[in-house]
Amino acid sequence: MDQKTPQKIDIDWTACQGHGLCAELLPDHITLDEWGYPLVDGGSIPPRTLKRARRAASDCPVLALKLTARGAPL
Amino acid sequence: MTTTTTTTFTDVYMSPRLLAPGGTAADLSTHELRYGPLSYGDPDTLLRTVAESGLTGRGGAAFPTYRKLVAVADASRRTGRAPVVVANGAEGEPASRKDKTLLRLSPHLVLDGLQLAARAVGAGEAHLAVEDGASYLESALAQRNDPLPVQVIRLPKRFLSGQASALAQYVSGNAPLPRHQHPPVRERGVRKAPTLVQNVETLAHLALVARYGADWFRSAGTPTQPGSTLCTLHVPGREVRVVEAPFGLPLNRLLPLEGTSAVLVGGYHGTWIPAAEAAQRTLDAGDLGAGVLAALPTDRCGVTETARVLRYLALQSAGQCGPCLNGLPRIASAFQTLATPGPQANTRQDVARWSGLVEGRGACHHPDGTVRLVRSALTTFAAELDTHARGLCTASDATPLLPIPNEAH
């Protein structure tokens, strides 16, 4: 993963089960809705948070949270 | 406020392009007599013509067809895998009949377009996805001498069957459930190959663009929205009709607006607009969606109609994504409360909150489209909602307007 390309959080909603680890690891970027699912702010992840974001991606029990390059065409 | 004068309805809003006149299905010889022979030419020329024509998708998203074809071709070059082309005739939208009608009356236009699209992207595999029995498709195919054989795929009758990733999954042999869009279907679709999913109407237009050129295509419609489009018209007291009309045509030429309180534009993921506003509007690809136009008479309740549709949409959720699974049933149930005259408590706020929670938080756009309908209903029927809160309803006719499959009462 290129350090210089801004990264953003991408959630595979078909996999997400509302475990909530991501909200614990990235409290400034993710909160949980009334059903336990993540509410993500859509912005780029600042470089100092990148390490924790990668941890959130690898710790997610169902690998639903991924980091993608910001601005990637959909 | 504009009042409409008595409008005469004919089925001819323009010289018909897609639908065989007289309402009878065209077999291959009739088709070739009517439209002339199809020459494939080289892919680059075809792509250039498509780009110049300004053809956009007729499946609801109105995405430029040229860009979609190029994206699939590029993905193919990058991955080294031959693309798959799927003609999408699923038409999961219950209020829409245009794709079924097109396939019945002009199957060869669609099949021509499918071959052209396959040629343009270098596809190795072609499928035609439909919902119904429609055995005439196999006989239509048997009459032809296509370079690429076409497999007809029959889908289960679900609202989301025609969703691109769900469709690609089904063609791959899995359950027709939407998948996470990274990577998108055009990069990784059927059996992980780049896949072009194109609405059957778009392919039919493509077949004509290839024959007659970009200028011909642009001779109808507007400079920013060229060409014609098929619409399904729902007018109470009349049979449901599919008509072909150019973009830019005023809506009041398609639907009678006197005696109408609101118009549903697009389909069940579309928007309700007040009749007065509809009188000022034209056929616009931006909000036409699945091409459904339904006129709600003044003596019927728009909130009740919307509640019926929302119940259907909630049941049609794939149930995979937490926000959609949790939000849509609650929104549907809340709207049932709003549709019942009497105390409403915090229902409107609940609906607004849940709408905000489901939007954009799913693998597909089912929750987004549902929220679009909800918000337009809350705006357009605001007066009726207030009336209901006071315990009254202005409607006198409880006859359902919009078709809901398998509706339980």
Add this chain to the structure above:
Amino acid sequence: MSSEILWYANRATGAVCLVLFTVVVLLGIAVRLRTRLPGLPRFGTVNLHRTLSLSATAFLALHIAMAVIDGYVNITVVDAVVPFVSDYEPFWLGLGTVALDLMLAVLITSLLRERIGHRTWRALHWLAYVSWPVALIHGIGIGTDTGTDWMTWLTVSCVAAVTAAFGIRLAHSARDSRRTPAALLRTAEGARS
């Protein structure tokens, strides 16, 4: 070190492995059930499960090393990875080898989790539910202190805990699969009337 001491140390590490792997399985089920352990954040449960599984693996390595090094009975390195070919108690020892092989599959796929994707990882992780009982039966069959009170008590407790936890896990799975859009709509409509 005398053979006898090695032999008893081997039995001891075996018992420790039973306890550790039992706790690992229970923690794994806790993650699946989204259980919050008191005093720990959610990522704590996941981390404890992973950390403990590595500790358990280390103890298992010790257990196997002692069995191989010890000259009291003839157990070779090959017997540790290829089941049912040993001189000593080929069946009961072989079960231990099977349990090790399955556990290694689970461990390696877990370390490579992000590379192989969730679906593949999950399919192989189910082998943990096979590895644990096979290891347990290995312990019961090969143990010479199976008859002693404390070992019996320990074994029964572990079986009871895992059985109960697994039962809860299956019940949750069944309940989740019943949460369809139709069911949730019925609930929402019922709550309003």
